[in-house]
Amino acid sequence: MRNIFLLFFAYLPLVMCSQKPDNLKDKFANYFLIGATINQEDYQIIDKDNKVLKIVSEDFNSVTPENSMKWMHSHPEYSKFTFSNAQKITDFAKENDMFLLGHTLVWHNQVPEYVSDIKDKIKFDLHIKNHIFQLVTRFKGKVDMWDVVNEALNDDGTLRETVFLDMMGESYIEKAFQYANDFDPNVELAYNDYNLYKPNKRAGAIRIINSLKEKGIRIDAVGIQAHWDLHFPSIKEIEQTIIDLAETGVDVMITELDITVIPNPYELAGIAREEFKKFEGDKKWDPYQAGIPDNVQKKLTKRYRDIFELFVKHHDKISRVTFWGTTDKYTWRNQNPINNRADYPLLFDREYNKKPAYYELLDIDLSEKN
Numbered sequence: 001m002r003n004i005f006l007l008f009f010a011y012l013p014l015v016m017c018s019q020k021p022d023n024l025k026d027k028f029a030n031y032f033l034i035g036a037t038i039n040q041e042d043y044q045i046i047d048k049d050n051k052v053l054k055i056v057s058e059d060f061n062s063v064t065p066e067n068s069m070k071w072m073h074s075h076p077e078y079s080k081f082t083f084s085n086a087q088k089i090t091d092f093a094k095e096n097d098m099f100l101l102g103h104t105l106v107w108h109n110q111v112p113e114y115v116s117d118i119k120d121k122i123k124f125d126l127h128i129k130n131h132i133f134q135l136v137t138r139f140k141g142k143v144d145m146w147d148v149v150n151e152a153l154n155d156d157g158t159l160r161e162t163v164f165l166d167m168m169g170e171s172y173i174e175k176a177f178q179y180a181n182d183f184d185p186n187v188e189l190a191y192n193d194y195n196l197y198k199p200n201k202r203a204g205a206i207r208i209i210n211s212l213k214e215k216g217i218r219i220d221a222v223g224i225q226a227h228w229d230l231h232f233p234s235i236k237e238i239e240q241t242i243i244d245l246a247e248t249g250v251d252v253m254i255t256e257l258d259i260t261v262i263p264n265p266y267e268l269a270g271i272a273r274e275e276f277k278k279f280e281g282d283k284k285w286d287p288y289q290a291g292i293p294d295n296v297q298k299k300l301t302k303r304y305r306d307i308f309e310l311f312v313k314h315h316d317k318i319s320r321v322t323f324w325g326t327t328d329k330y331t332w333r334n335q336n337p338i339n340n341r342a343d344y345p346l347l348f349d350r351e352y353n354k355k356p357a358y359y360e361l362l363d364i365d366l367s368e369k370n
């Protein structure tokens, strides 16, 4: 009897090793970090929605505050900083031993009005420096990587007209990276953008990375946002994007992955964003209020498999894959660009259940890819 007992324990590690991982972070542990966001706008912070936090801690080993560290939330007035929500997410990340991404230091969106009212160029530069100083030092040793500059490019690869470009010229990008490095030489520094599958925009990102490197300014990683749909970009385009960006020598990350399944009103060329409001409640633009049809669910599941098979193929270049959310209940897609739609871009449904796409990812065969 005793021998049987001993045998059982001797083989236990083997039995355990051959068990299939039942969560995303273990599944891809040898490949890349797997991340999700926590979104203060939907109150998914500590003590507000524990179901989301449970998902994040069970399945993910990296977390991004979806809004809490952005300028309007962290620095709402000229001399006022508010860090309580960002701090809660930081504590949660540390308690769960997760990689924490600071999102984001310099972005034209979600910047309070007062920033555009600073008309003196020297004062403006000092204000940006102080903003970066406050955030970077406040979260020193806790944030593992900062998205230093977010979405600086137009789709044609030129620099986007922003208050930062206007007041500081093109060097605002270098300055932001330099300030972040000066205030925390140990935190990783990233540039993050969307539509990098478009060759001109990608060339713009590569230009930014190379120019920082040539000037001796540290940049460690580039983020491909990945707000994609069921068909675009193609796997080939995504692959080329990963390969081209990796050639610069920095880590490539997939930072904001979600796959929309509902029609995209941008197809209505020439119609201004503000006018999308008139499409609210229009079934043409919001076809799945009653639920996602089976055939669409199948397409989403396959799309996620195809994308992850590609990520696994290029895992030597990819350090992290982060989903922009956890459950379909809270995705920004439901409100953007038309309010109150029902989209299904993530791996957990509105009742917090794992979707077929989730199980499909667990099912990917990694045996030959190790």
Ligand code: 9MR
Pocket: 039, 041, 066, 067, 109, 110, 150, 225, 256, 332
């Ligand atoms: O998901 C975020 C949403 O809750 C905010 O209302 C929105 C404000 O612009 O920002 C969303 O996150 C964006 C991210 O910070 C940068 N890339 C695009 C994301 C989706 O818009």
